Amino acid sequence: MALWTLFGLMSGKATTGWPADGGNDGQDGVIGMPRYDPEACLEGCEECAAVCPTHAIEAREKGLAVDYGRCIACQLCTEACPSGAMEPSGDWAFGVRERGDLVWSGRAARPERQPRNERKAFKRSLHIRHVDAGSCNGCESELQALNNPFYNLHRLGIFFTPSPRFADLLLVTGPVTSAMYEPLTAAYEAMPEPRWVMAVGTCAVSGGLSGGNYACGTGLDGVLPVDVYLPGCPPNPAAIIEALLMFLDRAPQRVSGGRIDG
Template identity: 80%
Template sequence: MALWTLFGLTSGKATTPWPKDGASDGQDGVLGMPRYNPSLCQEGCEECAAVCPTHAIQLQDGGLSVDYGRCVVCQLCTEACPSGAMEPSHDWAFGARDRADLVWSNDRMNHPAANRTERKAFRRSLHIRHVDAGSCNGCESELQALNNPFYNLHRLGIFFTPSPRFADLLLVTGPVTRAMFEPLRAAYEAMPEPRWVMAVGTCAVSGGIPGGNYACGTGLEGVLPVDLYLPGCPPNPSAIMQALLMFLDRAPQRVRGGQISG
């Protein structure tokens, strides 16, 4: 018997039962989106907005506007904030069907579940075509981890396919460079109906750090209709899995009005 086979048999099953309750998601200690506590804001303070590299935090009507769809999770705001209004957190499950849910709001009740096309036929099987539209490969590294023994995405009935003709969901990473605009459109148009689009990573959601420069746009906004948004730089494998399961109505959407539910 080969040594690697013996090692596998003696080591046992490596795949996590997550997302079952109590199982490890593999993200212990991993920082997520900064948590905004407006009650702790000091009047006239602009420290967090001044250091934000993507203008995810802006001054607006005497207060702060926080758009997690633009956040690259750099934590600069938490380091600069003198009052704790922006604090580190482990809030990484930021998948949302509605772009507005990524913007912080005082009233989460004004952000009900978005209307969506029924997907009962796809709840147990989903085929994904991934297109890198100018990514730095950070998101690709996390996507590759989905097929390792720990996450084992296939156990959930979710598969990547090399052809858009066999895909249900187009998963896009990167800010959509000028050179990738037409190939991206071609991939989308080659998909059979019904077809959906998922923006993975802050670049695909809003452009990220390079967004709007001479070589690229500001993500998928105005390029393709987006059915699922997942910011992060990059979003971790568990965040991607949770968003995919949420898309299939097999997991709840945890973020509304820029705030994570327990």
């Protein structure tokens, strides 16, 4: 018997049972999006907005405007805030179906939406084509972790395919650089109907740090119709899995009005 086989038998099963049985999601102690408490804001204070590198926080006459679709979770706002209105949290499951749900409004999370009939056939099997549209490769590192023994994405019936002709979902990372615009749209056009698009990472959602410069756009909006938005820099593997399950109506959307439920 090979040594690695013996080691595997002695070590036992490495794959987590999450999310089926509430097991370990692998994100204990991981810092997520900063949590905003408008009640703690000091009148006239703009410290957090001044240090935000992506303009996810902007000062307005009636308080702060917070857009988690622009947030890279750098934590600069939590360090600059003198009152605790912006504080660190473990909120990482920020996948949403509509871009507006990433913008702070203060309203409570809405009830889970009804499943879409056209996705019923894909609930147990989904094939993904990934396109890097100018990413720094941070998101790609997290995507690679999806197929490691711990997360083992295949156990959920979700697979990556090298060809858009066999894909149901186009997963895009990066802010959509000028050089990748045509390859990205060509991949989308090659997909059979029905086809869907998922923006992974803050760059794909809104452009991130480099969005809007001479070489690239500001994410997927206006380029392709987006069905799932998942900000983060980068979003962790558990966040990607939860967003995929939400897309398949196998998990609820946890964020609405910029607030996470639970």
